[in-house]
Amino acid sequence: MIRLTNVHKQLGGRKILDGLSLEVKEGETLVILGRSGTGKSVTLRHVIGLLTPDSGQIEVLGEEISQHRPENLRTVRRRIGYLFQDGALLDWLNISDNIGLPLRERREHSEKEIVDRIEEVLVDVELDGHALKLPSEISGGMRKRAGLARALVCHPEIMLHDEPTSGLDPISSSVINRLIMKLKGMGITQMVVTHDMGSAFEVADRIALLHQGTVRALGTSDEIRQSTDPAVQQFIHGIVDGPLAREIREDPDSSKNNESEES
Amino acid sequence: MRRTETCGSGRVAHRCGGWSEMSGWISGLGAFLGRSAETTGYGLVLLGRTLFHLPHLLTRRRIRDTLDLCYTYCTGSFTVTAVVALFTGMILALNSGLSLQELGQEALIGRIVAVSLIREMGPFMTALILTASIGSGIAAELGTMKVSEEIDALRIMSISPVRFLILPRIVALTLVTPVLTIFAGLIGILGGMFVAYFQLGVGWMAFQNDGLEFLTQKDVFTGLFKSVVFGVTIATVGCTQGLLTRGGATGVGQAARRAVVVTFLLVIIMGYYITWAVLT
Numbered sequence: 001m002i003r004l005t006n007v008h009k010q011l012g013g014r015k016i017l018d019g020l021s022l023e024v025k026e027g028e029t030l031v032i033l034g035r036s037g038t039g040k041s042v043t044l045r046h047v048i049g050l051l052t053p054d055s056g057q058i059e060v061l062g063e064e065i066s067q068h069r070p071e072n073l074r075t076v077r078r079r080i081g082y083l084f085q086d087g088a089l090l091d092w093l094n095i096s097d098n099i100g101l102p103l104r105e106r107r108e109h110s111e112k113e114i115v116d117r118i119e120e121v122l123v124d125v126e127l128d129g130h131a132l133k134l135p136s137e138i139s140g141g142m143r144k145r146a147g148l149a150r151a152l153v154c155h156p157e158i159m160l161h162d163e164p165t166s167g168l169d170p171i172s173s174s175v176i177n178r179l180i181m182k183l184k185g186m187g188i189t190q191m192v193v194t195h196d197m198g199s200a201f202e203v204a205d206r207i208a209l210l211h212q213g214t215v216r217a218l219g220t221s222d223e224i225r226q227s228t229d230p231a232v233q234q235f236i237h238g239i240v241d242g243p244l245a246r247e248i249r250e251d252p253d254s255s256k257n258n259e260s261e262e263s
Numbered sequence: 264m265r266r267t268e269t270c271g272s273g274r275v276a277h278r279c280g281g282w283s284e285m286s287g288w289i290s291g292l293g294a295f296l297g298r299s300a301e302t303t304g305y306g307l308v309l310l311g312r313t314l315f316h317l318p319h320l321l322t323r324r325r326i327r328d329t330l331d332l333c334y335t336y337c338t339g340s341f342t343v344t345a346v347v348a349l350f351t352g353m354i355l356a357l358n359s360g361l362s363l364q365e366l367g368q369e370a371l372i373g374r375i376v377a378v379s380l381i382r383e384m385g386p387f388m389t390a391l392i393l394t395a396s397i398g399s400g401i402a403a404e405l406g407t408m409k410v411s412e413e414i415d416a417l418r419i420m421s422i423s424p425v426r427f428l429i430l431p432r433i434v435a436l437t438l439v440t441p442v443l444t445i446f447a448g449l450i451g452i453l454g455g456m457f458v459a460y461f462q463l464g465v466g467w468m469a470f471q472n473d474g475l476e477f478l479t480q481k482d483v484f485t486g487l488f489k490s491v492v493f494g495v496t497i498a499t500v501g502c503t504q505g506l507l508t509r510g511g512a513t514g515v516g517q518a519a520r521r522a523v524v525v526t527f528l529l530v531i532i533m534g535y536y537i538t539w540a541v542l543t
Contacts (some may be wrong), residue, residue: 074421078421088416
């Protein structure tokens with residue numbers, strides 16, 4: 001379903017991905033863990049085609065997309081949903097219009113079909129009753145759920161989640177985790193980037209730990225829990241000293257790595 | 264200290280330091296020119312892609328979006344344009360009127376005010392007002408959307424940001440600028456008439472007849488043509504700077520500032536060349 005093979009990427013003169021190889025099978029939920037700056041979000045951006053690798057292959061839904069031009073990515077992107085960290089809702093549209101935006105822009109459905117579908121996903125993400133509010137009038141957790149609803153409205157085959165529970169209270173996090181589990185039950189292939197260990201172990205079929213632009217450890221939740229790799233244990237238990245500590249000094253800032261290359 | 268070690272004697276060190284500073288200055292200038300060329304190219308490509316998407320404007324949603332923006336841009340600049348135009352016309356009439364009065368030619372004030380405002384001052388001051396109020400706003404709005412990943416979200420949804428965001432803004436500002444320019448011209452002439460009548464003793468009809476008699480179709484079309492060019496420029500520069508925003512709040516502020524500075528320069532330079540092309 002998704003296969004990255006030996007992907008290299010440099011941004012701002014810094015090596016972000018260094019021969020990353022990863023595969024996500026159909027219907028699987030893969031959680032990507034790793035310290036800030038290890039290339040987790042950059043990996044998701046490669047899968048959706050917002051970034052192009054310097055070398056290596058990226059296959060999504062049976063198509064090799066690593067060298068596709070933006071206009072040729074349209075058909076692949078239509079089959080993928082993406083949840084941004086802050087929802088990335090358009091602030092001048094209410095929640096209902098934000099969710100309906102991709103359907104209305106495609107002009108493939110009648111207005112009644114669109115309205116029905118919006119109501120359906122609003123119920124799915126437990127936001128019914130908030131449809132007419134602006135993004136600025138709802139909480140961060142609700143914005144994330146609205147972002148998720150917008151990603152789901154077009155029935156994606158793949159869902160990519162970029163830190164779906166960051167900045168949320170435990171109850172809001174549980175709501176998001178439950179939604180991810182629900183999508184898993186529907187057979188949707190998912191990649192979840194997170195720092196939330198509880199969430200990771202709850203939703204993952206497999207977990208990949210990224211370190212210095214490559215996969216350091218890969219396995220099921222139990223395999224990762226029982227791993228003897230000191231880096232894995234350090235990350236899971238949040239220990240300051242260990243093999244991952246060096247990364248702080250080497251990769252101080254990941255915020256600039258999320259630039260899209262598409263103009 | 265390092266200079267001395269590298270170059271030997273103090274005299275040589277001074278020369279080396281001078282050369283090092285100069286090479287730094289030259290490389291800085293080169294980098295600035297490179298960035299400017301890159302931004303110009305991006306802006307021109309953006310404008311070209313907007314023109315390519317022009318047929319997409321003929322949908323009910325895009326027309327509604329564009330008209331909404333026209334309304335927003337008009338209402339956002341209407342009052343300030345009226346006040347600036349009124350006082351510009353008054354200043355123009357007072358300055359030229361006092362000089363003409365010394366020559367006993369104050370009756371000619373109508374033509375000076377009318378031609379200056381319709382051909383030059385109207386388009387120019389409207390463009391500056393729209394740059395400060397709308398152009399910087401477009402850059403800040405798109406810049407904020409860029410840093411908060413909203414533009415990436417549109418791309419992922421297979422919605423072209425050019426068609427969805429840029430096209431309505433460029434078209435709306437291209438339509439609004441001539442309308443506000445005509446309005447500014449008329450208000451400015453009215454201001455000039457007040458000063459001519461109450462301070463210089465020139466009758467309403469004398470001012471009006473002289474102004475209308477001297478004003479040609481060419482003056483009106485020159486003014487309108489300039490306003491259209493300025494409208495496209497303000498919107499394109501605002502959109503370009505917005506889409507090229509990097510970083511967070513600081514980046515958004517820089518984008519808005521650059522949009523104003525670049526547009527001011529372009530409006531002045533293009534204004535001169537259009538006048539030159541029309542008059543010579």
